[in-house]
Amino acid sequence: MEHVIHLTVNGTQVSGRVRSDRRLVDFLREDLELTGTKEGCGEGECGACTIIMNGMAVNSCLVLAVEADGSEILTVEGLARGGELDPLQEEFAERGAVQCGYCTPGMLMSAKALLSKHPSPTEEQVREAIAGNLCRCTGYKKIVEAILAAGGSGRA
Amino acid sequence: MRVIGRPVVRLDALDKVTGAAKYVGDMKFPGVLHAAILRSNCSHGRIKRIDIKDALAFPGVHAVVTGEKYPKPTGLYLKDRTLFAVDKVRYYGEPVAGVVAETPELAREAARLIRVEYEKLPPVYDPLSALADDAPLLHENLGDYEWAPVFFPKPGTNISNHFKLRKGDVEQGFAESDLIHEETYYVPHIYHSPLETHVAVGYADGGGRLTVWSSCQSPFAVRKFLSTALDMPLSKIRVITGYVGGGFGGKAGATIEGLVAPLALAVPGRHVKLVYTREEDFVGAYVRQGLVARLKTGVGKDGRLRAQKCELFWDAGAYTEYGANIVRAAGYTSAGPYDIPNLWTDSYCVYTNHPSGGPMRGFGMPELHWALELQMDTLADKLGMDPVEFRLLNCLKDGGVTATGEVVHGVGLTECIKTVAERIGWGKKKEGVEKGIAIMCKAPAMPTNASSSACLKFNEDGSVTLMTSAAEIGQGAMTALAQIAAEELSLPIEAVSVSCPDTAITPYEWQTVASRITFSAGNAVVLAAQDAKRQIFQNASYILGDHEMELVDGQVRVKGRPELSVPLESVVMGAFLPDGSAKGGPVFGRGTFTPEGLINLDPETGQSPRPVAFWTFGAQGAEVSADPETGKITVHRLVAAFDVGRVINPVTLEGQVEGGLVQGLGSALFEEMVFGEDGQVLNNNYVDYKIPTSMDVPAIETYFVEVAQQDGPWGARGVGELPMVPTAPAIACALKRVTGTLQRKLPLVRHGRD
Numbered sequence: 001m002e003h004v005i006h007l008t009v010n011g012t013q014v015s016g017r018v019r020s021d022r023r024l025v026d027f028l029r030e031d032l033e034l035t036g037t038k039e040g041c042g043e044g045e046c047g048a049c050t051i052i053m054n055g056m057a058v059n060s061c062l063v064l065a066v067e068a069d070g071s072e073i074l075t076v077e078g079l080a081r082g083g084e085l086d087p088l089q090e091e092f093a094e095r096g097a098v099q100c101g102y103c104t105p106g107m108l109m110s111a112k113a114l115l116s117k118h119p120s121p122t123e124e125q126v127r128e129a130i131a132g133n134l135c136r137c138t139g140y141k142k143i144v145e146a147i148l149a150a151g152g153s154g155r156a
Numbered sequence: 157m158r159v160i161g162r163p164v165v166r167l168d169a170l171d172k173v174t175g176a177a178k179y180v181g182d183m184k185f186p187g188v189l190h191a192a193i194l195r196s197n198c199s200h201g202r203i204k205r206i207d208i209k210d211a212l213a214f215p216g217v218h219a220v221v222t223g224e225k226y227p228k229p230t231g232l233y234l235k236d237r238t239l240f241a242v243d244k245v246r247y248y249g250e251p252v253a254g255v256v257a258e259t260p261e262l263a264r265e266a267a268r269l270i271r272v273e274y275e276k277l278p279p280v281y282d283p284l285s286a287l288a289d290d291a292p293l294l295h296e297n298l299g300d301y302e303w304a305p306v307f308f309p310k311p312g313t314n315i316s317n318h319f320k321l322r323k324g325d326v327e328q329g330f331a332e333s334d335l336i337h338e339e340t341y342y343v344p345h346i347y348h349s350p351l352e353t354h355v356a357v358g359y360a361d362g363g364g365r366l367t368v369w370s371s372c373q374s375p376f377a378v379r380k381f382l383s384t385a386l387d388m389p390l391s392k393i394r395v396i397t398g399y400v401g402g403g404f405g406g407k408a409g410a411t412i413e414g415l416v417a418p419l420a421l422a423v424p425g426r427h428v429k430l431v432y433t434r435e436e437d438f439v440g441a442y443v444r445q446g447l448v449a450r451l452k453t454g455v456g457k458d459g460r461l462r463a464q465k466c467e468l469f470w471d472a473g474a475y476t477e478y479g480a481n482i483v484r485a486a487g488y489t490s491a492g493p494y495d496i497p498n499l500w501t502d503s504y505c506v507y508t509n510h511p512s513g514g515p516m517r518g519f520g521m522p523e524l525h526w527a528l529e530l531q532m533d534t535l536a537d538k539l540g541m542d543p544v545e546f547r548l549l550n551c552l553k554d555g556g557v558t559a560t561g562e563v564v565h566g567v568g569l570t571e572c573i574k575t576v577a578e579r580i581g582w583g584k585k586k587e588g589v590e591k592g593i594a595i596m597c598k599a600p601a602m603p604t605n606a607s608s609s610a611c612l613k614f615n616e617d618g619s620v621t622l623m624t625s626a627a628e629i630g631q632g633a634m635t636a637l638a639q640i641a642a643e644e645l646s647l648p649i650e651a652v653s654v655s656c657p658d659t660a661i662t663p664y665e666w667q668t669v670a671s672r673i674t675f676s677a678g679n680a681v682v683l684a685a686q687d688a689k690r691q692i693f694q695n696a697s698y699i700l701g702d703h704e705m706e707l708v709d710g711q712v713r714v715k716g717r718p719e720l721s722v723p724l725e726s727v728v729m730g731a732f733l734p735d736g737s738a739k740g741g742p743v744f745g746r747g748t749f750t751p752e753g754l755i756n757l758d759p760e761t762g763q764s765p766r767p768v769a770f771w772t773f774g775a776q777g778a779e780v781s782a783d784p785e786t787g788k789i790t791v792h793r794l795v796a797a798f799d800v801g802r803v804i805n806p807v808t809l810e811g812q813v814e815g816g817l818v819q820g821l822g823s824a825l826f827e828e829m830v831f832g833e834d835g836q837v838l839n840n841n842y843v844d845y846k847i848p849t850s851m852d853v854p855a856i857e858t859y860f861v862e863v864a865q866q867d868g869p870w871g872a873r874g875v876g877e878l879p880m881v882p883t884a885p886a887i888a889c890a891l892k893r894v895t896g897t898l899q900r901k902l903p904l905v906r907h908g909r910d
Binding site: 029033034035036037038039040041042043045046048075076077079080085088089092093094095096097098099100101102103104105108126127128130131132133134135136137138139140141142143144 | 163165166168169170171172173174175176177178179181182184348349350351352353399400401402403404433434629630631632807808810811812814815816817818819841842843847848849850851853856
């Protein structure tokens with residue numbers, strides 16, 4: 001069965017026709033061509049597909065597109081505003097928190113959700129916030145440092 | 157230094173943090189079709205019948221391909237595998253057929269309709285059983301395969317490579333030893349786990365040309381592999397690689413491309429996309445093979461190593477086209493970073509009905525050093541010698557001799573050990589934790605003629621495009637190579653852009669593996685820059701006259717007369733003279749690098765004065781505790797020091813080493829592929845196969861020693877794989893001091909009451 005959904009993605013109103021079993025990650029990547037959001041496992045285990053939905057970091061592979069009807073969604077493509085990078089993006093780039101980059105979008109969105117609630121988090125809070133985002137390249141150290149720097153600066 | 161040694165921001169950083177970066181799975185192809193693979197549910201069996209009728213008739217299906225169409229065996233070093241199973245299956249999960257359909261769901265549904273009948277054969281799941289006289293043979297036709305002459309398969313057995321090393325007189329060495337220790341060590345299979353699973357897209361055009369977009373480390377190796385298997389000339393195959401979402405060796409050689417290519421050839425004019433599920437990714441490429449290592453080591457009362465006998469039995473899986481060389485590399489490195497005068501080593505590559513073993517970060521060195529370093533720590537204990545002192549006494553130093561008889565120079569290992577010992581507070585008590593140390597060495601294991609090449613194309617404004625076929629797999633190759641180019645050409649880093657590999661356009665690169673890109677491709681970039689400078693000076697000479705020139709800050713200057721200069725951008729397209737005439741032409745630098753003078757190992761003794769391009773050395777320390785109630789093991793701190801020759805980029809280097817340490821930590825504490833009784837992987841997901849998360853990571857400190865590699869670019873040598881090598885043994889040695897027991901099998905298990 002198909003449904004018409006209306007939602008806000010990165011500040012823009014969008015609509016779409018989706019089947020009941022269409023996942024949000026596929027709607028974003030294929031229908032909206034927002035391929036910044038990655039899929040790593042399809043089972044909510046790796047966090048690569050993390051987006052922010054109504055202020056919460058969620059795995060978009062575990063959300064059906066119909067469930068996102070009426071919601072407000074932020075993906076990695078919406079982090080930079082008016083040509084200005086988000087402080088998290090700047091710190092990730094500057095501090096070497098990016099290697100292969102495949103976990104980066106999900107990592108950024110988990111971090112963004114954290115900083116929205118706790119603008120100056122502790123290291124423990126940062127580690128917990130990204131505990132569901134696997135990274136095989138960096139060993140997390142520079143990611144944690146980048147998030148702390150973006151938070152500590154009070155810019156986020 | 158303007159650029160080398162500076163924390164230059166990665167060239168790909170902004171592309172990646174904005175989500176704009178396109179990986180192969182993100183690319184859009186018009187009218188793309190989707191593939192699914194039917195994999196065997198039998199680990200050893202003869203294929204009696206494959207019935208594809210129902211799958212072919214399924215709505216939305218365009219093609220079904222099975223092995224009979226491509227029976228020619230292929231492979232990197234030993235041609236022992238086919239694209240899809242032919243006649244036999246040899247592991248649970250082996251590709252038997254592929255389906256092309258309108259959607260991934262339809263392809264998967266249709267694949268389930270293919271009926272395969274197997275005559276089950278007895279399987280063998282461990283290397284020692286596979287060596288028994290009555291063991292079932294996996295490859296009855298081993299003797300008919302082709303292999304590179306540096307490998308020694310034993311037809312009629314399950315041994316696909318027997319590497320031998322004989323140095324000095326090992327029995328005499330034991331006779332002269334005051335203490336001899338014999339022990340066996342075990343390493344399980346583990347999985348690379350890149351966050352991006354394998355992805356490839358194939359397209360066959362009407363003219364018999366094939367293009368493959370692949371998330372791979374080695375586009376030229378893929379092209380060669382496909383050329384053999386598909387019986388197509390190299391010139392008709394093009395392989396394109398974008399950003400790769402992590403490789404760690406699992407995307408080296410050729411893997412998924414061998415499935416997508418025949419499927420694309422079945423539907424010319426249509427793109428065919430294949431994306432591995434996470435579950436499929438566990439067995440769909442390579443795994444790190446298992447190892448049983450038997451060591452017998454003799455040492456004098458003075459603490460000096462006298463002799464070592466080493467038997468390595470590799471559980472190399474069903475196909476060893478790549479794995480055969482891991483066995484060889486571990487064999488010729490079997491003394492590790494130690495100077496041992498008498499050695500006897502047998503390293504066996506053994507077929508078993510497990511998934512194919514292949515390259516994974518460290519290429520046999522983490523497995524080998526697991527055994528070696530635990531053995532050395534035990535010897536130190538038995539001698540009553542401090543483990544750091546023991547290693548300082550016996551480790552390779554300038555003028556030391558490796559297992560193959562090579563005399564090494566420029567070895568910074570002693571400094572690495574001392575740095576780690578000092579930084580971790582060796583010898584100082586710390587409440588609640590114990591400390592351990594492990595050291596290592598590694599060389600790139602590659603054919604003696606493995607080459608790199610680079611082109612530097614100047615743009616009209618004096619900026620330059622660097623073309624290599626080094627894959628950007630996260631390691632920062634793009635940035636390091638750009639820094640080398642910028643330094644050589646006296647350009648700001650912003651003036652250098654780097655392209656991703658495309659076998660039709662970018663120049664030849666053997667493979668992005670073996671921690672060799674900074675060294676090998678880096679050297680090619682230096683040579684390309686020198687070639688470009690010659691052309692720049694030639695063009696400038698038409699204006700400035702024949703003088704010795706230099707390139708400084710975007711100006712071409714006559715040496716010693718800085719007032720005689722022209723801006724670089726005015727001569728990169730040739731020289732334009734006052735009368736309006738032109739001379740010279742656009743600058744296009746080329747450089748190729750092959751490490752010269754590498755000599756094959758003697759087939760009987762494994763000896764060679766120079767078998768490898770370079771050695772990298774390092775040391776690591778760990779602080780560990782265990783809860784006496786629950787047995788929970790906690791790693792508090794990891795300290796590492798590596799002799800990298802020259803730091804090209806401190807930030808990317810640190811990041812790569814930190815990541816390697818954590819990957820090593822995962823292999824020490826969590827990671828093991830668990831197989832069921834039918835040879836199937838039981839824990840093929842992230843709930844059951846744990847890799848470290850942000851909550852598992854201890855404090856990490858990294859230090860770098862810089863004893864220049866004489867023939868390295870700006871003195872640099874490779875380091876990418878190294879940090880994973882000594883981590884597990886360093887942790888195990890510390891844990892031994894906590895619990896009083898040495899665990900000889902990975903991963904380390906907790907002992908306590910839950």
